[in-house]
Amino acid sequence: MSTAAIEVKNLWKKFRIYYDRALTLKERLLFWGRQRYEDFWALKNINLTVPHGVTVGLVGRNGSGKSTLLKIISRILYPTKGEVRVNGRMSTLLELGAGFHPDFTGRENIFLNASILGLTRREIKERLDEIIAFAELGDFIDNPVRNYSSGMYMRLGFAVAVHVDPDILLIDEVLAVGDLAFQEKCLRRIRELQQRGKTIVLVTHAPKQVEDLCDMAVWLDKGEIRMQGEAREVARAYADWLAAQPS
Amino acid sequence: MKELYLYREMLRNLVAKELRARYKGSVLGFFWTFLNPLLMLVVYSLVFSFVMRAQMQNYAMFLFVGLLPWNYLANSLIQGTASLVHNASLVKKIYFPREVLPLSVVLANLVNYLLSLLILIPALLIFKVHLTAALAAFPLVLLVQTLLVIPLTLLVSVATVYFRDLEHIMGILTMAWFFLTPVIYPSEIIPPELKPLFNLNPAAPIIEAYQAVFFYGRWPDWASLGWLALGGSFFLVLGFRLFDRFQRRVAEEI
Numbered sequence: 001m002s003t004a005a006i007e008v009k010n011l012w013k014k015f016r017i018y019y020d021r022a023l024t025l026k027e028r029l030l031f032w033g034r035q036r037y038e039d040f041w042a043l044k045n046i047n048l049t050v051p052h053g054v055t056v057g058l059v060g061r062n063g064s065g066k067s068t069l070l071k072i073i074s075r076i077l078y079p080t081k082g083e084v085r086v087n088g089r090m091s092t093l094l095e096l097g098a099g100f101h102p103d104f105t106g107r108e109n110i111f112l113n114a115s116i117l118g119l120t121r122r123e124i125k126e127r128l129d130e131i132i133a134f135a136e137l138g139d140f141i142d143n144p145v146r147n148y149s150s151g152m153y154m155r156l157g158f159a160v161a162v163h164v165d166p167d168i169l170l171i172d173e174v175l176a177v178g179d180l181a182f183q184e185k186c187l188r189r190i191r192e193l194q195q196r197g198k199t200i201v202l203v204t205h206a207p208k209q210v211e212d213l214c215d216m217a218v219w220l221d222k223g224e225i226r227m228q229g230e231a232r233e234v235a236r237a238y239a240d241w242l243a244a245q246p247s
Numbered sequence: 248m249k250e251l252y253l254y255r256e257m258l259r260n261l262v263a264k265e266l267r268a269r270y271k272g273s274v275l276g277f278f279w280t281f282l283n284p285l286l287m288l289v290v291y292s293l294v295f296s297f298v299m300r301a302q303m304q305n306y307a308m309f310l311f312v313g314l315l316p317w318n319y320l321a322n323s324l325i326q327g328t329a330s331l332v333h334n335a336s337l338v339k340k341i342y343f344p345r346e347v348l349p350l351s352v353v354l355a356n357l358v359n360y361l362l363s364l365l366i367l368i369p370a371l372l373i374f375k376v377h378l379t380a381a382l383a384a385f386p387l388v389l390l391v392q393t394l395l396v397i398p399l400t401l402l403v404s405v406a407t408v409y410f411r412d413l414e415h416i417m418g419i420l421t422m423a424w425f426f427l428t429p430v431i432y433p434s435e436i437i438p439p440e441l442k443p444l445f446n447l448n449p450a451a452p453i454i455e456a457y458q459a460v461f462f463y464g465r466w467p468d469w470a471s472l473g474w475l476a477l478g479g480s481f482f483l484v485l486g487f488r489l490f491d492r493f494q495r496r497v498a499e500e501i
Contacts, residue, residue, distance in 0.1 A: 026412075076339065078496060095336075099337045101264060115256040117343075118253060
């Protein structure tokens with residue numbers, strides 16, 4: 001395919017920081033026209049092209065705008081200025097098990113959660129066995145998820161999300177959950193997706209993960225791209241910069 | 248709209264969740280869907296035949312016929328105001344067409360209304376209300392009502408994100424609307440000088456159409472129903488447009 005999987009052009013994102021979040025009608029009427037918020041530019045003029053089949057790491061400190069960028073690409077947030085174009089089916093892993101209903105069983109939640117991620121009934125049925133096997137829940141699959149341990153909850157959430165089988169997968173620091181064995185399994189699954197030619201965007205704090213998993217990397221600082229290029233180069237530069245920061 | 252079709256499974260699941268989760272954990276479970284209107288019917292017929300004796304013949308049935316579709320409207324609006332705000336965790340974490348949330352509320356209430364007909368029809372027969380061929384107009388009346396309920400629910404759901412108070416005002420507003428609509432009284436008792444004012448209420452001709460079809464065994468007033476269908480179609484398009492415009496900042500405002 002000639003077109004890129006993700007194209008971000010001159011993207012700006014402004015947030016309103018409210019002094020006080022109470023948005024009541026009374027206050028709206030009383031303080032009509034008075035500014036009760038400050039503008040904050042979370043992303044400034046971002047340009048980024050991700051070709052098909054490439055894994056990109058987004059690194060940066062807290063508040064650098066990497067999660068915001070991920071949310072705009074995934075269409076959860078709407079850009080203030082600029083344009084984002086995505087070619088292919090996309091799935092976002094921001095929080096595992098978002099949308100689970102505590103009273104429903106694991107199996108029922110697979111249907112619910114997978115449909116929220118945009119699968120049709122037939123697609124879910126085709127993948128059901130695979131998802132259940134991946135989550136390693138055993139007989140618990142037919143228990144309500146409110147009885148699950150947090151680890152089981154995460155496993156089920158991850159299992160559903162990676163079986164959506166998207167062309168483009170966006171991941172936000174969810175790989176840090178679960179025990180070591182499960183983390184290994186998640187990483188294996190990501191490598192498998194890479195081999196099958198999927199495009200992956202990964203948000204992380206850890207330069208090491210970028211070196212291990214990514215082809216390309218983008219380093220964001222205060223809403224601007226500080227560096228982008230080959231994964232190892234960017235990861236090393238970022239690691240050096242981190243080490244030089246007064247903590 | 249095309250995207251909404253892709254997410255039809257989510258819509259279906261949310262409606263099922265709404266219908267099942269409501270009574271989950273209760274002993275009678277889904278049976279409550281039928282028991283609720285049945286008990287309502289028992290209470291109303293006791294009150295209006297023994298306590299406050301209504302002049303009108305078969306008043307309890309008259310009331311029941313109008314109250315069920317009213318509940319479809321009112322519950323859609325009231326639950327609709329909360330539909331985006333209460334699902335903040337979902338809206339902030341996953342992309343999906345946001346319309347799915349308010350639409351699932353409308354559909355769940357629509358299904359609930361249809362199920363309550365299984366109580367209404369036998370009740371009408373037991374109380375010897377004469378059912379006629381006019382019943383054939385029922386699907387049309389329901390369609391016209393739904394044309395209004397969908398955009399209204401879409402708009403209140405997205406407006407609540409920016410004006411949280413709406414969630415609390417909505418109960419009172421729908422109650423006021425309820426008394427302005429001929430549900431508990433027949434439209435004939437409205438004083439003629441107030442009639443033009445009452446005619447501005449789009450819910451009135453709808454409820455009257457239900458009463459015509461189920462209670463009086465007459466065909467509904469086609470002219471007003473036709474105008475409502477036309478206006479409702481425009482309102483539907485407008486509702487989706489406005490919703491789309493205002494949902495853009497929902498994830499950050501919620």
